[in-house]
Amino acid sequence: MLNISCPMPKLDFDTINLGHGSGGVLTHRLLDAGVFSLLDNVWLREQHDGAKLDIEGPVAFTTDSFVVSPIFFPGGNIGDLAVNGTVNDLAMCGAIPKFLSLGLILEEGLEIAELWEVLVAIRNACAAAGVHVVTGDTKVVERGKGDKIFINTTGIGTYHPKASIHMSRVEVGDKIILSGPLANHGICIMSKREGLEFETDVETDSTFLSDLTLDLLDHFGEDIHFFRDPTRGGLGTVMAEIAHQGQMGIDLFQKSLPMDDQVAGACEMLGLDPLYVANEGLFVTFVKAEAAEAVVDCLHQHQKGQRAAIIGEVTEEHPGKVVLTSLIGGQRIVNMLPGEQLPRIC
Amino acid sequence: MLNISCPMPKLDFDTINLGHGSGGVLTHRLLDAGVFSLLDNVWLREQHDGAKLDIEGPVAFTTDSFVVSPIFFPGGNIGDLAVNGTVNDLAMCGAIPKFLSLGLILEEGLEIAELWEVLVAIRNACAAAGVHVVTGDTKVVERGKGDKIFINTTGIGTYHPKASIHMSRVEVGDKIILSGPLANHGICIMSKREGLEFETDVETDSTFLSDLTLDLLDHFGEDIHFFRDPTRGGLGTVMAEIAHQGQMGIDLFQKSLPMDDQVAGACEMLGLDPLYVANEGLFVTFVKAEAAEAVVDCLHQHQKGQRAAIIGEVTEEHPGKVVLTSLIGGQRIVNMLPGEQLPRIC
Numbered sequence: 001m002l003n004i005s006c007p008m009p010k011l012d013f014d015t016i017n018l019g020h021g022s023g024g025v026l027t028h029r030l031l032d033a034g035v036f037s038l039l040d041n042v043w044l045r046e047q048h049d050g051a052k053l054d055i056e057g058p059v060a061f062t063t064d065s066f067v068v069s070p071i072f073f074p075g076g077n078i079g080d081l082a083v084n085g086t087v088n089d090l091a092m093c094g095a096i097p098k099f100l101s102l103g104l105i106l107e108e109g110l111e112i113a114e115l116w117e118v119l120v121a122i123r124n125a126c127a128a129a130g131v132h133v134v135t136g137d138t139k140v141v142e143r144g145k146g147d148k149i150f151i152n153t154t155g156i157g158t159y160h161p162k163a164s165i166h167m168s169r170v171e172v173g174d175k176i177i178l179s180g181p182l183a184n185h186g187i188c189i190m191s192k193r194e195g196l197e198f199e200t201d202v203e204t205d206s207t208f209l210s211d212l213t214l215d216l217l218d219h220f221g222e223d224i225h226f227f228r229d230p231t232r233g234g235l236g237t238v239m240a241e242i243a244h245q246g247q248m249g250i251d252l253f254q255k256s257l258p259m260d261d262q263v264a265g266a267c268e269m270l271g272l273d274p275l276y277v278a279n280e281g282l283f284v285t286f287v288k289a290e291a292a293e294a295v296v297d298c299l300h301q302h303q304k305g306q307r308a309a310i311i312g313e314v315t316e317e318h319p320g321k322v323v324l325t326s327l328i329g330g331q332r333i334v335n336m337l338p339g340e341q342l343p344r345i346c
Numbered sequence: 347m348l349n350i351s352c353p354m355p356k357l358d359f360d361t362i363n364l365g366h367g368s369g370g371v372l373t374h375r376l377l378d379a380g381v382f383s384l385l386d387n388v389w390l391r392e393q394h395d396g397a398k399l400d401i402e403g404p405v406a407f408t409t410d411s412f413v414v415s416p417i418f419f420p421g422g423n424i425g426d427l428a429v430n431g432t433v434n435d436l437a438m439c440g441a442i443p444k445f446l447s448l449g450l451i452l453e454e455g456l457e458i459a460e461l462w463e464v465l466v467a468i469r470n471a472c473a474a475a476g477v478h479v480v481t482g483d484t485k486v487v488e489r490g491k492g493d494k495i496f497i498n499t500t501g502i503g504t505y506h507p508k509a510s511i512h513m514s515r516v517e518v519g520d521k522i523i524l525s526g527p528l529a530n531h532g533i534c535i536m537s538k539r540e541g542l543e544f545e546t547d548v549e550t551d552s553t554f555l556s557d558l559t560l561d562l563l564d565h566f567g568e569d570i571h572f573f574r575d576p577t578r579g580g581l582g583t584v585m586a587e588i589a590h591q592g593q594m595g596i597d598l599f600q601k602s603l604p605m606d607d608q609v610a611g612a613c614e615m616l617g618l619d620p621l622y623v624a625n626e627g628l629f630v631t632f633v634k635a636e637a638a639e640a641v642v643d644c645l646h647q648h649q650k651g652q653r654a655a656i657i658g659e660v661t662e663e664h665p666g667k668v669v670l671t672s673l674i675g676g677q678r679i680v681n682m683l684p685g686e687q688l689p690r691i692c
Contacts, residue, residue: 017686023578024622024683028587047591048512049435049574050408052505059405062396063447063500067485089395101409103498105451137498139413141690145493152449154409154500159398166394228395232369241374245393276370337370344367344487 006123008116009033016110021140034112035102035136038119039126043099043134051134053099055158060095062086063154069344071118071148073192075203078151079121081280081346084208085231086153087129091210092227092283094163094217097129102136103152108143118149129208131155160214162221167246169225175292176250176312179212179283179305180205181258182235186277187266189345202263205281212302216285219298226286229279231346233337236275238284239312239322240336250322252312252334275324276337278345286314352469354462355379362456367486380462381448381482384469389445389480397480399445401504406441408432409500415690417464417494419538421549424497425467427626427692430554431577432501433475437556438573438629440509440563443475448482449498454489464495475554477501506560508567513592515571521638522596522658525558525629525651526551527604528581532623533612535691548609551627558648562631565644572632575625577692579683582621584630585658585668586682596668598658598680621670622683624691632660 011033019026036044043051064085071078083100090097102122106115126133184205191202209229216224230238235257243250259274267274281304287295292310299305317323322334357379365372382390389397410431417424429446436443448468452461472479530551537548555575562570576584581603589596605620613620627650633641638656645651663669668680 018689019685021578021689022683022686024583024685025681026685027579028682049438050406050441050501050503052439053405053407055401055405057402059399059401059502060396061399061445061447061502062481063449063498064483065449065451065485065498067451067487069491092395093398095396099407101407101500103409103411103449103500105411105413105496135408137410139411139690141413141493141496144490145415146496147487147491150451150487150492150496152409152411152498152500154447154449154498155396156405156407156502157396232367233373237370335371336374337368339365339370339372340363340368343364344485 006038006120008113011112014112016106016108016115016140018108018140018142021138027138034116034119038123039133041132043132053134053156058159060090060093060157060159062089063152064089066151066346067344068189068346069147070192073204074188074201076206077118077121078149079118080125081206082151082153083122083125083129084206084280085346086155087131087208087210088229090155090157091213092229094160094165094227095157096160096214097131097155097157097210099134099156100131101154102133104138105146105150106138106140107146107148108140110148129210160217162217164222165224165227167226167242170246170248170286170314172314172316173289174225174286174314175289175310177285177287177292177295178258178309178311179299180281180307181260182279183259183263183267183274183277185280186342186345187263190342191266202266205279207281207304209281209283212299212305216295216298220291220295223288223291224285227283229283231280232278234276234278236334237336240334243322244320247319249315249318250312251315252322252324254324254326256309256311258307258309272341275334276341280346352384352466354459357458360458362452362454362461362486364454364486364488367484373484380465384465385479387478389478399480399502404505406436406439406503406505408435409498410435411496411498412692413496413690414535414692415493416538419550420534420547422552423464423467424495425464426471427552428497428499429468429471429475430552430626431692432499433477433554433556434575436501436503437559438575440506440511441503442506442560443477443501443503443556445480445502446477447500448479450484451492451496452484452486453492453494454486456494475556506563508563510568511570511573513572513588516592516594516632516660518660518662519635520571520632520660521635521656523631523633523638523641524604524655524657525645526627526653527606528625529605529609529613529620529623531626532688532691533609536688537612548612551625553627553650555627555629558645558651562641562644566637566641569634569637570631573629575629577626578624580622580624582680583683586680589668590666593665595661595664596658597661598668598670600670600672602655602657604653604655618687621680622687626692
């Protein structure tokens, strides 16, 4: 994370009121003092209804709304989460993230200092990932009709020239690689929300992943068959989705799943299955078997990929199903998360 | 508006619960039964993290969140408003609207039947405007942390080959043309919200405007200098913004402003200045003086442009200011809306 110092501007209001969403003078004063100065770039400076982007070739396009509660948590806040989340959805397409839109829905009474901290996190996360917020919108709802701040980010990217990422490319024998340890984001939010006390705070793993995915595409090109980030619903749900959609069998090996000790301990204490806990800075990739070891080696070169591991493979057995082999050798089917384990995790 | 009949699917839940935002089974059942079937297209069918769009040349990119309350009102609902709003922001750039993302933030307890009606409106509005929802996201917040439904739509378009729409192109002598009668949307929402009784319901003017703007560009090309839709803040705020940003003087003539009688009556009764009431299906365009009459004639060919009129002009007097000449010949300065006249109008 870049450390860019951004003192808050002096404003003659401390909290958001409905006038900040009017489109009139107060909206302008908020935007001029805050958003425009902080996120300044040639596109925003136009202040037109939309941004004009010089892009060639096919475009990757993805959207995500963020409603995480609380909005501040160890290692991040809703601002960097919103940037990283959409950057990563582009990365999962095999795309080079380029541009974001930013839609803010603010609750009347939100402290300007909190909004500022979120905006600074947005700016820093954009700088780190090399993307620009080029168009935006701010709405305000009455107290009790929202919850501090909801953020929509919608992203545009161009495709890596060697990317051929599609479920149809996954084949029997493919190895499944996870880029890092499981369940940190979900446990971070839950511990903050429930006021649980661990010996050390678990931090969110929220980060951008496009440096890793693009490096893999540079080196392995079409041997990279598929990417997916196991956010809401966790690794288990995402694997079950892929097995179902592609009508392929997936074997997972519990002993290979990287996980931090205190996260594992927290999951045990709380009775949570880490397979269903949300992640924000992780991805799985399905790769040609022959390339798998080299892909893991490549990920290990990155600080974020130091704990990458082969966690499973695609099999012709049990099409449409995910089977986990436990530490003691037992097997069970991994289904999608049936209901809600932890609401508003992202 | 197309009339596409879409019976609601049978689901074994009547309301939205937190599980519908989990990313797990319930999310899938909701999406498979509802959103995917209703908005079906080749991009959505991929169910990838993002859509791959074959676009050449520069791209117009714009975002808008919709928090209108109530979500249903005479002539429309939050669904078609969200589609038309973003389509129109693209139109105001001189772009051909192509693709939308759809971000839903649902409140726990929202009735599925209401969600369905909104989705049907989204589908119909997309069909009418010729755009496609190609990627989306659904989140659920607890009861009392949202307000039924908030929608973000973010749009992508390509530029009309003859478009050269930019504030820097506005020049002294340009005529300012308004495409239709003022203030219908704001009065519609206010009358519905406050339970006022008029002799006839005022309906929202929400509609897509790209057919009009593209027709003008086809016929008049570079003689069309600027577009802007006077939504939040109304015509007065938008004019003051343009005068301020471009440091140009603007003269407006009250006698030329088209307005429906019952809307004018409602404004008088409620003490509202129609210049600050929101519109959703209107635009202003700044055009070369010599082309102005022909532009108005062209708009008159369209049902939506039947009431189009020249409402003012750009002057070298009073740079940065908007001056309105009233019906009786008096003059006053039109400033931006200082605070909030009517919250959550869009």
